[in-house]
Amino acid sequence: MLGIRRQGWMFAVVLAIGLSLVGCASKSPNWAPVSDRSAGTVGASAADASSAVKPLPGSENAGKPGYYTVRPGDTIMRIGLDTGQAWRDLARWNNLDNPNVIEVGQVLRVVPPVGESVAVAKPVPSSSVTPVTAASAAAAASAAKSPPPVVASIAPTPVPPPAPTPAPAPGSDDDIAWIWPTHGGPLLAGFDDAKNKGVDIGGKAGEPVLAAADGRVVYAGAGLRGYGNLVILKHNNTYLTAYAHNQTLLVKEDQTVRKGQKIAEMGSSDADRVKLHFEIRRQGKPVDPTKYLPPR
Numbered sequence: 667m668l669g670i671r672r673q674g675w676m677f678a679v680v681l682a683i684g685l686s687l688v689g690c691a692s693k694s695p696n697w698a699p700v701s702d703r704s705a706g707t708v709g710a711s712a713a714d715a716s717s718a719v720k721p722l723p724g725s726e727n728a729g730k731p732g733y734y735t736v737r738p739g740d741t742i743m744r745i746g747l748d749t750g751q752a753w754r755d756l757a758r759w760n761n762l763d764n765p766n767v768i769e770v771g772q773v774l775r776v777v778p779p780v781g782e783s784v785a786v787a788k789p790v791p792s793s794s795v796t797p798v799t800a801a802s803a804a805a806a807a808s809a810a811k812s813p814p815p816v817v818a819s820i821a822p823t824p825v826p827p828p829a830p831t832p833a834p835a836p837g838s839d840d841d842i843a844w845i846w847p848t849h850g851g852p853l854l855a856g857f858d859d860a861k862n863k864g865v866d867i868g869g870k871a872g873e874p875v876l877a878a879a880d881g882r883v884v885y886a887g888a889g890l891r892g893y894g895n896l897v898i899l900k901h902n903n904t905y906l907t908a909y910a911h912n913q914t915l916l917v918k919e920d921q922t923v924r925k926g927q928k929i930a931e932m933g934s935s936d937a938d939r940v941k942l943h944f945e946i947r948r949q950g951k952p953v954d955p956t957k958y959l960p961p962r
Contacts, residue, residue: 724760724773732777736768743890747898749776750906750950752884754919778903839904842879844958845925847909847944848932849874854941856956863952864908864945871913871940875930878907878946878959883921883929893943894935899923910943911935 727733734745742765746753757765759775768774851869855862881899884906888895893910897917900906913933923929934940946955 722769722772724775725771727773727775732775734774734776736770736772736774738770740768740770741890742766742768743885745774745776746884747890747906747908747947748950750900750904750947751776752898752900754884839902842901842905842958843925844878844946844960845876846959846962847876847878847907848942849876851942857952857954859952864943865955867942867944869932869940869942871931871933873932874928875909875912875932875942877923877925877927877929878944879905879925881907881923883917883919883923886915886917886919888935892936894937895930895933897929899929904949906947908943908945908947910945911937911941913940 724733728735734749736745742753742756742762745751746756749756753765755778756762756774756776759779762768846867848867848869851867851873853865854868855866857863857865875897877899879899879901881901883897884900885896885898890896893908895910895912895915897909897912897915898906899909909930911933912930912935914931915929916931917923917929932940932942937943944955946953946958
């Protein structure tokens with residue numbers, strides 16, 4: 667009887683110890699492999715660091731003359747207008763595969779590389795061409811049939827060579843004979859550097875819009891908000907003009923136009939009424955067109 671009690675007591679002690687060990691084992695944490703967790707953390711940190719220190723294109727030129735740092739809301743077209751350059755030129759100078767994708771903080775070249783300039787066709791001055799008339803043609807024919815006059819034989823007198831004619835000075839970019847871009851119409855709004863970058867001229871839908879000077883079309887489209895159907899002409903390395911709110915555009919990009927040529931028809935695209943918004947920009951800065959255009 668005593669032996670049975672002792673065996674029962676020992677069984678109870680062994681059972682209690684076993685339950686205690688099981689309870690301790692159930693409370694042990696389930697650790698994830700250290701290598702996996704640390705590898706993931708290290709990889710993310712490296713990626714973040716690489717992204718943070720990656721320089722934007724052209725950042726080494728930030729603040730230098732002739733370069734522009736992209737700001738929020740900028741487009742390649744807006745930058746071109748504000749710097750007086752064709753957007754295609756900006757894309758070429760900066761090797762932009764997609765000009766529609768530029769980043770805030772990116773630095774763009776906005777002046778031509780050394781040796782590159784804008785070639786604009788210039789008309790031949792009328793004073794350099796002698797008109798041919800019927801009288802002048804008859805006189806020339808008569809002179810050709812007449813025998814040469816007899817001249818007495820005289821010892822030749824040495825004649826000094828003529829002085830060299832100095833080469834004409836190259837024309838200044840400011841030497842442009844502007845004309846008004848419409849035949850008439852009231853001036854609806856004058857120039858205001860803060861509110862109106864040009865002048866607004868009234869008229870009827872379909873009226874001709876004229877090139878204010880010889881130039882090259884650097885933009886023709888409706889991609890610049892607030893301008894509607896827009897034509898931009900570049901006249902030289904200093905000046906460009908903008909013609910906005912047109913009904914119809916009659917020219918294409920890279921086309922050379924002459925002063926007075928019809929380039930569009932007046933309209934009301936992206937405007938509250940039919941009008942022509944006209945700008946002159948000098949090195950990208952808007953200037954008062956009435957100070958350049960002749961009196962009306």
